[in-house]
Amino acid sequence: MTNFKEDILQITTRLIVEEGFNYSEAKQKAGSMIKPNKRQKTKLDNFPTNLEIEKSVKEYLQTFYWEDLNDRVNFLREIAINLMRELKTFGPILIGELSKDIATEYTILQICVFSDSSKEVLMHFLEIDINTEILQLKHPFHRNRVEALGCQWEGHEVVVYCLNHGDKNLCSKGLSINTLQQIIENENRKNK
Numbered sequence: 001m002t003n004f005k006e007d008i009l010q011i012t013t014r015l016i017v018e019e020g021f022n023y024s025e026a027k028q029k030a031g032s033m034i035k036p037n038k039r040q041k042t043k044l045d046n047f048p049t050n051l052e053i054e055k056s057v058k059e060y061l062q063t064f065y066w067e068d069l070n071d072r073v074n075f076l077r078e079i080a081i082n083l084m085r086e087l088k089t090f091g092p093i094l095i096g097e098l099s100k101d102i103a104t105e106y107t108i109l110q111i112c113v114f115s116d117s118s119k120e121v122l123m124h125f126l127e128i129d130i131n132t133e134i135l136q137l138k139h140p141f142h143r144n145r146v147e148a149l150g151c152q153w154e155g156h157e158v159v160v161y162c163l164n165h166g167d168k169n170l171c172s173k174g175l176s177i178n179t180l181q182q183i184i185e186n187e188n189r190k191n192k
Helices: 004-019 023-034 050-064 066-086 118-127 165-173 177-191
Strands: 093-095 109-114 132-138 145-153 156-163
Touching: 004 023, 004 050, 023 050, 050 066, 066 109, 066 145, 066 156, 066 177, 109 165, 118 132, 118 145, 118 156, 132 156
Parallel strands: 109 156
Antiparallel strands: 093 109, 132 145, 145 156
């Protein structure tokens, strides 16, 4: 391995793909593996950015899991679009790895919905007999915390971030139901 940042990037990528770590946890673990002495300070710019990690994860998957990657992405897209259709009244947006064509066996579907209160979304899940867990998580686009709902949808783990209507301007950071539907249709045409 040639330098600290590249070493961290390689280890971080493997931890994400092979063990299901999230980006932050994987960076911390990789840092402690390379520099176990916590008293040694490492500058933040010596660590890879999330965009660099995302690119590395995608390349890793395309190199080592190319046979499974498209199938997994397409399978998870179908689950995501079904949930987004169910939550259509809340303006769902697909975010996270899957919105960037990245899917590992540990991928958790992440969807943002917009409402006056997370209780509206919770009530909707209760009406369709879906058990949910109320969570307080970091806002997907800011530093503050938001309510989210964790659940299983079609046998897959999902986190639904309940954002207020003022956050709708963030829609460009994810895939709308129409955009995702178009991607699925294009992929289906390509595979025929």
